[in-house]
Amino acid sequence: DVKVTQSSRYLVKRTGEKVFLECVQDMDHENMFWYRQDPGLGLRLIYFSYDVKMKEKGDIPEGYSVSREKKERFSLILESASTNQTSMYLCASSPGQGTVWDFFGPGTRLTVL
Amino acid sequence: QKEVEQDPGPLSVPEGAIVSLNCTYSNSAFQYFMWYRQYSRKGPELLMYTYSSGNKEDGRFTAQVDKSSKYISLFIRDSQPSDSATYLCASTRGNTPLVFGKGTRLSVIA
Numbered sequence: 001d002v003k004v005t006q007s008s009r010y011l012v013k014r015t016g017e018k019v020f021l022e023c024v025q026d027m028d029h030e031n032m033f034w035y036r037q038d039p040g041l042g043l044r045l046i047y048f049s050y051d052v053k054m055k056e057k058g059d060i061p062e063g064y065s066v067s068r069e070k071k072e073r074f075s076l077i078l079e080s081a082s083t084n085q086t087s088m089y090l091c092a093s094s095p096g097q098g099t100v101w102d103f104f105g106p107g108t109r110l111t112v113l
Numbered sequence: 114q115k116e117v118e119q120d121p122g123p124l125s126v127p128e129g130a131i132v133s134l135n136c137t138y139s140n141s142a143f144q145y146f147m148w149y150r151q152y153s154r155k156g157p158e159l160l161m162y163t164y165s166s167g168n169k170e171d172g173r174f175t176a177q178v179d180k181s182s183k184y185i186s187l188f189i190r191d192s193q194p195s196d197s198a199t200y201l202c203a204s205t206r207g208n209t210p211l212v213f214g215k216g217t218r219l220s221v222i223a
Contacts, residue, residue, distance in 0.1 A: 004156075033210060040121070042215030043157075043201065058210065090156055100145045100205050104156035 003027070004105035006091050012111045019078040021108055023091030029103075030096035032074035034058075034066060036087040037107075043090065049074055050096065081112045116140050119202055119214025128223050132189040136202035136214045139183065143204040143212075146178045148187045151199045151216065160200070161187065192221045 007022035025032065033048040035058075045058030047066040055066050063085060067075045074093075078085055088109050092102035119136045126132055134148075145164055149157035161176035163169045169176045177186040185202050199218045203211040 040215070042119075043213040045210055048210055092156075100207050100211070101147050101159050101162055101203075102211055104149075104158065106156045107154075109154075 004091055004093055004103055006089075006105040006108050008108050009106060010109045010111075012113065013078075013081050014113055015082060017078075017081050017112075019081050019110065019112075021076040021078075021089055021091075021110070023074045023076070023093075023105055024072055025074075025093040025103070026072065027093070027095070027103075028071065029093035030071075031094045032068065033092040033094075033102060034064075034074065034076045035090045035092065036060070037090055038087050046076065081110075083112050086110060086112045116212045117202060117204055117214045119217055121215050121217060123218040123220060125220045125222060126192055128192060128194060128221055130192050130221070132187075132192050132196070132219060132221075134187040134189075134200050134202075134217050134219070136185040137183055138185065138204050138212075140204070140206070140212070141180075141183070142206045144207055145205050146176070146185050147203040147211065148174075148176055148185075149201040149203060149213075151201060153198075157201055194221050194223045196221050 004025045034046040035043045049068045065077045090107045091105040117138045148161040150160045151157040163176045166180040173190045175188040199216040201216045202214040
């Protein structure tokens with residue numbers, strides 16, 4: 001089974017802190033994604049990557065950056081956390097090469113105080 | 114207009130009922146259609162996947178796509194309390210990220 005793991009299930013940070021969310025997949029997938037999920041707004045794509053050291057902006061990249069130094073690992077960085085970044089963050093991966101659906105991790109519930 | 118629209122519900126049905134969940138989409142280039150199920154405080158998991166128009170059945174679940182009307186449906190037969198979850202539809206052209214609906218929260222009451 002594909003496994004996508006996220007470094008924390010729950011995280012509480014202060015406004016202005018730099019926050020790192022880590023995601024690792026164990027199936028040699030080409031593509032990785034970061035989403036946030038909020039009530040009434042659904043899943044929104046923040047950033048994605050189709051290859052190592054490559055990144056593309058999604059629908060809501062403002063206030064976020066990403067890093068993909070290794071194929072299996074995709075990090076989401078909140079440079080200066082704000083209260084409006086309190087959300088559920090979901091990482092996903094997909095094989096590429098004809099398989100179009102995403103495999104999701106369990107999510108990180110981030111609260112910014 | 115959002116590319117994939119989905120009624121958020123909530124939808125509450127008695128155990129054993131047939132459930133119909135629906136989405137519409139606006140991008141005629143979409144070729145792949147998916148349904149995800151998400152239990153509370155968990156990540157979404159792929160439930161059904163369909164390419165182009167047509168039906169696909171898997172046990173109690175049937176996914177249906179009508180490209181002429183840009184309509185995506187998921188039917189659940191003999192619904193069970195364990196089916197209580199949020200259901201998300203998603204679509205893509207195939208070489209772009211998935212576009213998700215907002216999800217429909219379903220409760221199946223025993």
